[in-house]
Amino acid sequence: MKYFGRLTISRCNSKSSSSVLVSDPVPSDVLMDIISRLPAKSVGKCRCVCKFWALILGLPEFEELFLSKSLSRPRQFLFAAVIDDPGAVPFFTSQPPHQIQNPPLVWVTPHHTYLPAGGLSKISQPVRGWVCIEDGTGMFVVCNPITGEYVILPTLKEKMMIWVKMSLGYDPVDKQFKVLCSTWSPFNSLSIPAEHYVLTLGEQMVWRTIECCRPIRHLVQGGDGICINGLLYYMAESNNYQDIFIVCFDTRFEKLSFINKPDGMWPVGLESRLVNHKGQLGIMQCSNPNRIDGHATSFCLWLLQGGGTEWTKHISQLPFLWWNLAGETELGIVGIRAGTCELVLSPRFLSGRPIYLFYFDLERNIVTSVGIQGFEGVNSNILLAYCFVDYVENLKLI
Numbered sequence: 452m453k454y455f456g457r458l459t460i461s462r463c464n465s466k467s468s469s470s471v472l473v474s475d476p477v478p479s480d481v482l483m484d485i486i487s488r489l490p491a492k493s494v495g496k497c498r499c500v501c502k503f504w505a506l507i508l509g510l511p512e513f514e515e516l517f518l519s520k521s522l523s524r525p526r527q528f529l530f531a532a533v534i535d536d537p538g539a540v541p542f543f544t545s546q547p548p549h550q551i552q553n554p555p556l557v558w559v560t561p562h563h564t565y566l567p568a569g570g571l572s573k574i575s576q577p578v579r580g581w582v583c584i585e586d587g588t589g590m591f592v593v594c595n596p597i598t599g600e601y602v603i604l605p606t607l608k609e610k611m612m613i614w615v616k617m618s619l620g621y622d623p624v625d626k627q628f629k630v631l632c633s634t635w636s637p638f639n640s641l642s643i644p645a646e647h648y649v650l651t652l653g654e655q656m657v658w659r660t661i662e663c664c665r666p667i668r669h670l671v672q673g674g675d676g677i678c679i680n681g682l683l684y685y686m687a688e689s690n691n692y693q694d695i696f697i698v699c700f701d702t703r704f705e706k707l708s709f710i711n712k713p714d715g716m717w718p719v720g721l722e723s724r725l726v727n728h729k730g731q732l733g734i735m736q737c738s739n740p741n742r743i744d745g746h747a748t749s750f751c752l753w754l755l756q757g758g759g760t761e762w763t764k765h766i767s768q769l770p771f772l773w774w775n776l777a778g779e780t781e782l783g784i785v786g787i788r789a790g791t792c793e794l795v796l797s798p799r800f801l802s803g804r805p806i807y808l809f810y811f812d813l814e815r816n817i818v819t820s821v822g823i824q825g826f827e828g829v830n831s832n833i834l835l836a837y838c839f840v841d842y843v844e845n846l847k848l849i
Contacts, residue, residue, distance in 0.1 A: 458751060472709075482507055483507060483510075483516055484516070486504075486508060486513075487513065487517045490844070491517075491846060493562065494508060494580075495557075513636065513846075514811060514846050514848075517845075517846050518580070518844075520683045523547065525547045525662055525787065525844070526789050526842060526843060527541070527546055527578055528543070528544065528785075528808070528823075528840060528842060529545070529596065529837075529838070529842035530542065530559060530572060530826075530836065530839075531543075531582075531834055531836070531837040532544040532571075532576050533836075533837075535570070539565060540571045540594075540666070541561065541562075542557035542562040543560065543826065544560050544562065544597075545557045545558065545823055545825075550843055553718045555821045555822065556721060556805065556822040556824065557821065557822070557823055558823075558824050558825045559826065560825070561737060561825070562596050562599065563592055564596060565599070566590075566592060566594075566631060570589075572585045572586055573585040574674050575617070575676065576618075576619070576675050576676065576677050576678070576835050576839060577839050578619045578621045578678050578767060579621050579743075579843065579845055580595060580596075580617075580844055580845025581619060582594055582596065582619065583617050583619040586608065588735050590603060590604075590606075591604040591615075591617050591630075592604060592605070593628070593652060593849060595845060595847070595848075596847065597846065598849075600848060600849045602849045604617070604650065604654065604656065604658075605632060605650070605657070607632065607658060609775075614636070615632060615633070615634050616633045616634075616685075617631065617632045617633075618630070618631045619676075619726035620676075620680065620681070620702040621678060621681065621702060622681055622702040622727075624681065625703060627651050627652070627702075629651050629652070629705075630650045631649055631683055632647070632648040632650070632658065633645050633647050634646075634648075639776075641774070645667055646817045647662075647663050647707065648661060649661055649700075651778060652849070655808050660791075661700075661705060661706075661707060663707050665689070665709060666689050667687040667688070674725060674784075676725070677725045677726070677732075678702070679704050679727050679730065679731075680730065680748075681703055682699055682701060683699070683700040683702060684697055684698070684700075684725055684849075685697070685698050685709075686719065686725065695719055696711055696712055697709065697710040697712065697725070697846045705800050710755070710759060712754045713734070713736075713764065715764070716734065716762075717738075717740060718740050719736075720736075720739075720740025720741040722737045722739070722742070722782040722783065722784055723735070723736045723737075723740065724786070724811050726752075727786065727841075729789075731754050731755060732754075733752050733755070733787070734752070734753040735751070735752050735787070736751045737749075737750055737751075738750070738751075742781060743777075744777055744779055744780055745774035745777040745780070746774070746777070746784060747773070747777065748768065749767060749770060750767055750794060750811065751767075752764075752765045752766075752794075752813060753765075753768050765813065767811070767813040767814075767816055768816055769811070770816055773818060776809065777809065780798055781798065782796040782797065782798055782809065783796065783799055785839065785840045786839070786840040787839065787840070788810070789840075791810055793811065793812055793813070794810070794812075794813055795808060795809070795811075796811065797807040797809075797836070797838035799836065804826040805822035806822070806826065807820045807821065807822055808823060
């Protein structure tokens, strides 16, 4: 670690007009370690203290240190809202509750990103603090909600009159972010394979073709893709929904492979989601396949075992008082909290003050509600709310 010299602080003595200079050598590694324990917004303020701090806190070494500290802390929630304001994307982060209340209550921290045009239309699962956004005009960008930075992805020439699905992944070996793009035409039969491309984020962003011999389409009902240990998964279908499977994209070797769905899996509806359960790929389904509310009775979790060849089934019954908690509120599956068996459910719309999330312990069949406050400053014309679990702050510049 390099040492950049002394930190000089000028302090004014209130009893006299003289200034006292206090000089104390602060090694850069000590300064990094101290500030890396602060929230991202506090780090931004620290960068404004002096040029020395701005230099130290802008180093790639500090960005990696800050991310490692974020990964070791309790994971946050990330909220994003689609509002009636083109170009504005309000993001919010919240820490897990620190004290026991009835129910627990946490506050959100606002972050704002401004896109060139169109606002937010769709947003992918966060990967190491970054997200992939499709705006209202069909433009795709990769964004860091904490810093507000974004990069516009190059447009595919083949994009005319086709459907496009983009997913963000991360290669932990070469430490690279990559975007997988699948395109297909709604006018073609399922016998015609979709086309697949990959792009590495960096200075030279060029789409590369990925070979795939199987005719597939992204399955909308299966939700977004999920990246686990360098493998990007998403649900797909062929033969007019008769053949449903999971696509696995290796971000390092840029290869596609396929995983068969579990035998006896419930019908794939709008509330079927791929989840990360302690580093294992899982499929989470509700007894009500297309709407989760107080009428739901149970959840089913399929976990991939045996090196990706076998599935195990776990059914968890909702408690008797579930209706009293959820009622008619339309909920969505967020995911499973890292290192736990707690399934998180969130409301579809940011209505009500506060907003309540539900933690469902899949082992003990216990539901806990957590109140989230701080959305009062958002435009009232909220069209849709996105909520993501296990979000980590990343200060790395795009």
